[in-house]
Amino acid sequence: MFKWSENYKTGIERIDEQHKKLIEIGAKLEDMLYAGDSLDYYDYILETINELKDYTDYHFNYEEKRMRDSGYPDLEEHRMEHLYFVKRIDKLAMQDIDSQQISVISEALDFLARWLFSHILNSDMKYVDYLKRYTD
Numbered sequence: 001m002f003k004w005s006e007n008y009k010t011g012i013e014r015i016d017e018q019h020k021k022l023i024e025i026g027a028k029l030e031d032m033l034y035a036g037d038s039l040d041y042y043d044y045i046l047e048t049i050n051e052l053k054d055y056t057d058y059h060f061n062y063e064e065k066r067m068r069d070s071g072y073p074d075l076e077e078h079r080m081e082h083l084y085f086v087k088r089i090d091k092l093a094m095q096d097i098d099s100q101q102i103s104v105i106s107e108a109l110d111f112l113a114r115w116l117f118s119h120i121l122n123s124d125m126k127y128v129d130y131l132k133r134y135t136d
């Protein structure tokens with residue numbers, strides 16, 4: 001589910017790098033979830049969810065700064081989408097992970113993957129021209 005494709009390329013190098021990193025973290029999490037029922041995985045899953053949370057925070061701040069600097073008119077609308085994603089990840093990170101909840105987290109991850117790719121394709125692509133025009 002978490003797999004990079006050329007379709008997701010914005011052509012803005014640092015943002016593409018960050019999107020790739022987010023996809024990598026998602027893929028890592030996905031691999032762990034499907035790796036099995038071992039209790040040993042739970043700490044690592046939680047750690048990776050926190051990594052996803054931290055990196056998302058960094059990435060969204062970066063995007064929002066670039067949008068602000070370039071005078072992108074739909075910044076607020078875009079920010080709301082980021083906020084929605086952050087809340088969803090926060091919820092995920094707050095869950096007690098035990099064997100009963102792996103399937104719940106797996107469902108949440110499916111949702112996050114769909115959100116991320118749809119967000120890149122539909123919302124991130126809209127700021128590309130603005131960001132490219134602005135040079136600092």
Ligand SMILES: [Fe+2]
Nearest residue numbers: 063119123124
């Ligand atoms: Fe975005």
